[in-house]
Amino acid sequence: MGFFEKLKSGMKKTRDNIQEKIVSVLNSFTRIDEDLMDELEEALILCDVGAATSMKLVDRLRGRIKSEGLRSAEDVKNALKDEIAKLVDFEDVPDRFPKVMLIVGVNGVGKTTSIGKIANLYKKAGKNVLIAAADTFRAAASEQLEIWADRAGVPIVMYGQGQNDPAAVVYDALDSAKHRGSDVIIIDTAGRLHNKVNLMNELLKISRVIDREFPEAQRETLIVLDATTGQNALTQVKKFSEIVHTDGIILTKLDGTAKGGMVLAIKDETGIPVKYIGVGEGIDDLERFNGQEFADTLL
Amino acid sequence: MAFEGLADKLQTVFRKLTGRGKLSEADIKAAMREVRLALLEADVNYLVVKDFVKRISEKAVGQEVMNSLTPGQQIIKIVRDEMVELLGGTRTAMNIASKPPTVILMAGLQGAGKTTMCGKLGAYYKKQGKRPLLVACDVYRPAAIEQLKVVGSQADVPVFEMGQIKPVEIVRAAFDEADRYGYDIVIIDTAGRLHIDDEMMAELKEIRDFAEPTETLLVIDAMTGQDAVNAAKAFNEEVELTGVILTKADGDTRGGAALSVKEVTGKPIKFLGVGEKLDDLEPFYPDRMASRILGMGDVLSLIEKAEAAFEEKKALELAEKIKKDKFDLSDYLDQMQQIKNMGSMQDILSMIPGGNKIAPGSIDEKGLSRVEAIILSMTPEERKDPSVINGSRRRRIASGSGTSVQEVNRLLNQFGQMKKMMKQFSGKGLGKRGKKGFMGLPF
Numbered sequence: 001m002g003f004f005e006k007l008k009s010g011m012k013k014t015r016d017n018i019q020e021k022i023v024s025v026l027n028s029f030t031r032i033d034e035d036l037m038d039e040l041e042e043a044l045i046l047c048d049v050g051a052a053t054s055m056k057l058v059d060r061l062r063g064r065i066k067s068e069g070l071r072s073a074e075d076v077k078n079a080l081k082d083e084i085a086k087l088v089d090f091e092d093v094p095d096r097f098p099k100v101m102l103i104v105g106v107n108g109v110g111k112t113t114s115i116g117k118i119a120n121l122y123k124k125a126g127k128n129v130l131i132a133a134a135d136t137f138r139a140a141a142s143e144q145l146e147i148w149a150d151r152a153g154v155p156i157v158m159y160g161q162g163q164n165d166p167a168a169v170v171y172d173a174l175d176s177a178k179h180r181g182s183d184v185i186i187i188d189t190a191g192r193l194h195n196k197v198n199l200m201n202e203l204l205k206i207s208r209v210i211d212r213e214f215p216e217a218q219r220e221t222l223i224v225l226d227a228t229t230g231q232n233a234l235t236q237v238k239k240f241s242e243i244v245h246t247d248g249i250i251l252t253k254l255d256g257t258a259k260g261g262m263v264l265a266i267k268d269e270t271g272i273p274v275k276y277i278g279v280g281e282g283i284d285d286l287e288r289f290n291g292q293e294f295a296d297t298l299l
Numbered sequence: 300m301a302f303e304g305l306a307d308k309l310q311t312v313f314r315k316l317t318g319r320g321k322l323s324e325a326d327i328k329a330a331m332r333e334v335r336l337a338l339l340e341a342d343v344n345y346l347v348v349k350d351f352v353k354r355i356s357e358k359a360v361g362q363e364v365m366n367s368l369t370p371g372q373q374i375i376k377i378v379r380d381e382m383v384e385l386l387g388g389t390r391t392a393m394n395i396a397s398k399p400p401t402v403i404l405m406a407g408l409q410g411a412g413k414t415t416m417c418g419k420l421g422a423y424y425k426k427q428g429k430r431p432l433l434v435a436c437d438v439y440r441p442a443a444i445e446q447l448k449v450v451g452s453q454a455d456v457p458v459f460e461m462g463q464i465k466p467v468e469i470v471r472a473a474f475d476e477a478d479r480y481g482y483d484i485v486i487i488d489t490a491g492r493l494h495i496d497d498e499m500m501a502e503l504k505e506i507r508d509f510a511e512p513t514e515t516l517l518v519i520d521a522m523t524g525q526d527a528v529n530a531a532k533a534f535n536e537e538v539e540l541t542g543v544i545l546t547k548a549d550g551d552t553r554g555g556a557a558l559s560v561k562e563v564t565g566k567p568i569k570f571l572g573v574g575e576k577l578d579d580l581e582p583f584y585p586d587r588m589a590s591r592i593l594g595m596g597d598v599l600s601l602i603e604k605a606e607a608a609f610e611e612k613k614a615l616e617l618a619e620k621i622k623k624d625k626f627d628l629s630d631y632l633d634q635m636q637q638i639k640n641m642g643s644m645q646d647i648l649s650m651i652p653g654g655n656k657i658a659p660g661s662i663d664e665k666g667l668s669r670v671e672a673i674i675l676s677m678t679p680e681e682r683k684d685p686s687v688i689n690g691s692r693r694r695r696i697a698s699g700s701g702t703s704v705q706e707v708n709r710l711l712n713q714f715g716q717m718k719k720m721m722k723q724f725s726g727k728g729l730g731k732r733g734k735k736g737f738m739g740l741p742f
Contacts, residue, residue: 042345048524051339107547107575108410108520137575139414139449140442147441193550226410230342230524232552253409256493258526281409281439 047261089291107191116148117286132173194239227260248275343555409491418450494533
């Protein structure tokens with residue numbers, strides 16, 4: 001299966017849902033009127049796009065209908081697709097090795113699983129990958145990551161139980177990476193709610209250790225978001241990026257019925273794009289995200 | 300946060316309406332727009348919101364505005380009352396089987412926090428003198444069993460596991476174990492699963508059918524968005540839930556998912572998970588959740604308290620006195636005692652949105668009692684006409700009330716200023732407004 005097919009099949013449910021909703025809205029209207037606009041807004045809200053962003057999108061659409069003289073529901077659909085594509089599109093910075101990836105997020109979004117998948121992705125691309133188990137807090141988090149490292153066939157730096165200084169794990173992992181000549185170092189961190197000041201400070205400390213110990217490496221910090229999360233996702237992204245510069249999002253659990261529409265609002269307000277999507281529990285169930293394709297598959 | 304409390308927004312909508320007895324349809328419509336947005340921002344499901352707003356509108360149109368409430372508060376009260384009702388009204392306790400063991404089956408999506416919650420429930424029951432047993436039936440997620448074992452040892456609750464075999468077999472053996480060693484609460488941890496994964500849902504059903512649990516609980520992340528209804532509905536249809544546990548409620552999400560889940564399943568929310576420690580478990584109170592979803596302090600209880608404390612008759616008398624410039628220190632004392640009836644200043648402040656930001660201790664609770672003491676040390680004549688209070692009377696009052704002459708002076712000055720202000724207002728119909736706007740509070 002090629003990349004595009006995989007992306008498509010992975011996002012099929014997501015797409016089906018949004019598509020169904022929006023298309024059914026469009027089909028049931030022969031005229032373009034305010035009712036249609038209301039229904040479109042509703043469809044977007046149901047995808048977790050959020051009231052504010054939905055209204056904004058529909059407002060832009062309204063403007064285009066006027067200025068471009070759109071008549072058919074089909075034209076309206078294409079215009080909306082266009083607006084969404086514009087919103088999520090981004091230009092990725094090319095990889096430069098060595099590269100240190102810091103994976104952050106709240107509890108239970110799928111950080112550890114995503115790390116296993118990313119490790120697998122880079123390993124397959126022929127890179128030397130090293131995983132650092134800096135979630136020293138949650139019970140059995142290191143053990144879980146170790147299993148994923150095994151599956152991906154990459155080494156892992158972890159401490160035994162009772163050791164609880166994540167910054168120390170990171171320090172050791174970076175040291176080890178330099179000796180091994182690793183290309184990609186992926187750091188797992190404990191899930192933390194963004195309103196817990198102490199835990200956020202701990203994250204800052206980890207980030208500083210990376211800057212200090214490995215300044216020559218390219219840094220990429222990814223926040224993992226659960227697609228089922230609602231409007232709080234925006235707050236999560238904002239709060240995390242106040243602490244560490246955040247380059248992108250891994251959107252997980254898109255294989256459910258959740259639509260992950262809040263990434264539109266996030267991109268709109270913070271400019272932080274989705275870089276990967278998680279579409280299952282298998283090690284290959286992670287894909288690079290492409291804004292244009294995302295919009296194309298949606299509508 | 301970008302979103303302010305609903306209370307503030309409705310206040311703005313209704314500011315121009317004070318004084319009117321009825322709300323017009325257009326007023327209600329404007330208010331309902333704010334209510335709708337507030338609920339959507341709080342992640343209440345769109346369809347639930349639609350239905351809810353419709354019900355509220357029906358209740359709000361034509362209702363007479365209570366004398367002491369502004370229309371804004373009237374609407375908030377309706378919204379909140381309705382929401383509390385929707386959330387279950389009162390707290391629902393956990394069921395205990397008449398014949399032990401009580402079996403609790405935990406189900407939910409991946410990453411909702413089932414395993415952690417198992418540990419918390421174990422600790423909760425242990426504290427109550429029960430003998431809980433945790434059963435590890437998440438045989439899929441890497442290190443899930445290990446995690447439950449760690450959580451169990453932290454809670455000092457035994458964990459039953461048989462590695463990665465069929466979950467029903469594990470439950471069967473766990474029941475034997477419970478029988479043999481007299482465990483009276485059996486908590487079954489299951490793998491996180493998507494509600495559209497037929498195979499996994501069938502497995503859950505099989506576990507449920509075999510275990511015949513006393514409680515089948517859906518564990519759901521408080522931050523869940525619009526999709527909460529889909530998951531909750533599917534789980535409820537498949538395994539017939541008896542209740543819901545909302546986790547990660549210690550975040551800053553408004554938790555509208557609670558409303559959605561309750562609405563589509565009709566099952567009560569039993570607990571809130573509020574942290575990563577074992578005792579971070581709170582019983583669920585519908586009224587508190589309603590306030591949280593609406594983004595407001597406990598304004599309504601404040602209003603209710605204020606209404607109870609200020610007796611209508613006294614308020615009218617007072618208004619009359621102010622009008623005739625006969626407000627004296629006895630009336631002042633009266634008023635103060637009424638405020639005290641509402642509770643401590645700290646309590647009152649905590650109920651005002653934003654009021655809990657005022658540091659504890661910055662309010663001088665004792666100040667009020669001192670003022671009270673000073674007035675009580677005056678003769679009736681002095682209370683009626685403070686101008687007779689000369690130097691020697693001041694000294695007498697100060698020593699009688701255990702305060703200083705300076706404090707007596709301060710009180711007399713304040714009272715003098717207050718009377719001056721009242722004189723200015725009484726010409727502008729303050730009497731009509733009566734107790735409204737007292738102390739600048741919004742009622």
